[in-house]
Amino acid sequence: MSWAEPTGVLVVQHLPHEGPYAIGTALEAAGLPVRVCRTWAGDPVPESPDGLAALVVMGGPMAAYDDSPAFPTRAAELALLRVALEAVVPVLGVCLGAQLLAVAAGGVARPGDGQQTGWGTVRTTSAAPADPLFAPLPEHLRVLHWHGDTMDLPAGAALLASCDRYPVQAFRIGGAGWGLQFHLEVDEEAIDAFATAFPDEAATVPDLRESTPAELTASAPHRDGVFERFAALVASRAARTTTRAFFTSLAATWEEHFAADGPRYAAAVSRRELLPGQRVMDMGCGSGLALPALRDEVGPRGVVLGVDLTPAMLTAAAREGRAGVAHLLLGYACRLPLPTGSLGGVFSAGLIDHVPDSAAALREWARATAPGGVLLLFHRSGRAERAARHGRPLAPDDLLAEQNLRPTPHATGWDLLCYEDAAHHFLARAVRTG
Known part of the structure; x- marks a missing residue:
């Protein structure tokens, strides 16, 4: 999509x-x-x-x-x-x-x-x-x-x-x-x-x-x-x-299309190795499928932020009850309304390769994350599966291709530790350097 x-x-x-x-x-x-x-x-x-x-x-x-x-x-x-x-x-x-x-x-x-x-x-x-x-x-x-x-x-x-x-x-x-x-x-x-x-x-x-x-x-x-x-x-x-x-045109039906993916999001969140009490952000949270799992990871003393550019998506998240487990914020990936070093980690699903300036977004997420904080980039489909669904071959300039993605986090304040482009999911895990 x-x-x-x-x-x-x-x-x-x-x-x-x-x-x-x-x-x-x-x-x-x-x-x-x-x-x-x-x-x-x-x-x-x-x-x-x-x-x-x-x-x-x-x-x-x-x-x-x-x-x-x-x-x-x-x-x-x-x-x-x-x-x-x-x-x-x-x-x-x-x-x-x-x-x-x-x-x-x-x-x-x-x-x-x-x-x-x-x-x-x-x-x-x-x-x-x-x-x-x-x-x-x-x-x-x-x-x-x-x-x-x-x-x-x-x-x-x-x-x-x-x-x-x-x-x-x-x-x-x-x-x-x-x-x-x-x-x-x-x-x-x-x-x-x-x-x-x-x-x-x-x-x-x-x-x-x-x-x-x-x-x-x-x-x-x-x-x-x-x-x-x-x-x-x-x-x-x-x-x-x-x-x-x-x-906006998809927000009203987003949840019914992707609600079954909740377990996939929860499994991905578990790979973050979050600690109770941490402050974490789901960037591009949509209707908030990952927010309950993030809340479970950081516990009642932690803070979960669901940030999205589209007001209608935040409305959909609130309608699904996600405002009860996270603070829902309107925000742009390249200019977050957050203090420097205030996050313990960032989760983002299906977003980074669609941001016009992905390096600027990663740099901004690094600014808002304390050293040692974890970044998890996730997609419910692997690159080959998505390419086939759209009727096109894998593109050599795809940002999420390993040879393209690996140098980008390093240049923007992250150290890429794990890269998985599997048949039915994509996952990259990085740690904030500094």
């Missing part, structure tokens, strides 16, 4: 003129491929964000609160946004996309008291200076409004920008979802397209085209900065994002 390769950023586009404009420019400048889902042309909305580095949902005249024939993809878009939020996939919603994002997170979209069209000023809030995208923005920002609906944010959302008529102008959901009610992405081409597509709304702003060049000159640096920061965030998280998205 392997997760999807990154395929770039998906832009959901409801009308031809509602393009990403400056958003797309920033994403492509960051080396992120952009794929457009043209719902107006009948493109299907994906069921999951597997393989995506980010999701962008653009605007349109439809209503985020109405399953009308004019908006046949509303339910599918909300479902995709919910899974993306659960998987912590970076999301950017613009106008209608922002309203859909709010609804997907538990908020409410509703009709406003009339159309808000044209250039206007929004105020950044006290939450903006701590936001990854909004931090450098001025207190007052000129933006293009082109909407008539509004929204109420869900509990926990951070309001980032506001105005008197429609208070919700920009917001953040969690650590990776942003909504912009206004059109910060526009350039002169976009203004012309909007005015042509919606002449009645444009007629309410007689000097729209004349005022646009000066407005864009003033707002473009802030516009470009927001989207450049979003693109940089997406690029820096891409590998983690695709991993989380893949495992």
Whole structure:
């Protein structure tokens, strides 16, 4: 089993003129491929964000609160946004996309008291200076409004920008979802397209085209900065994002697929030679199959940590009662939320050869482990068995091949003492040097 390769950023586009404009420019400048889902042309909305580095949902005249024939993809878009939020996939919603994002997170979209069209000023809030995208923005920002609906944010959302008529102008959901009610992405081409597509709304702003060049000159640096920061965030998280998205879709059924492997995990844990009272970590714990065995090894005075990158997997572990035997922590293999030398050992099953920088991960695990601590790398299948299952030959550059693995622990603070690539399991045991 392997997760999807990154395929770039998906832009959901409801009308031809509602393009990403400056958003797309920033994403492509960051080396992120952009794929457009043209719902107006009948493109299907994906069921999951597997393989995506980010999701962008653009605007349109439809209503985020109405399953009308004019908006046949509303339910599918909300479902995709919910899974993306659960998987912590970076999301950017613009106008209608922002309203859909709010609804997907538990908020409410509703009709406003009339159309808000044209250039206007929004105020950044006290939450903006701590936001990854909004931090450098001025207190007052000129933006293009082109909407008539509004929204109420869900509990926990951070309001980032506001105005008197429609208070919700920009917001953040969690650590990776942003909504912009206004059109910060526009350039002169976009203004012309909007005015042509919606002449009645444009007629309410007689000097729209004349005022646009000066407005864009003033707002473009802030516009470009927001989207450049979003693109940089997406690029820096891409590998983690695709991993989380893949495992989020599997978390609900993970236990039923692998529960029978519990004895295999217990047998592997017993090879660690742990001592009662030690502090141990299962890195990439998933639904926590190894956690009960680790608890048995270290006893009631010991500490067991189950660490995983995917929130849905930790939810699955808690559902299986593993929170009663271990502390469940959200964490990344290459940057652990643990003090130096605080662990007596590390257990990790089926993870190390899928981490983008395996040497960095091993080095980080060594940092968090005291000298003499034990590392056990485990897989429920041997290398040959896994290769056959995926219909491919054994690869000479496979990290877990002995000639490749043996020098890696030594260079990252570990001494490899045992290597077993058996028919039905893989196991490597190393000790923290120093």
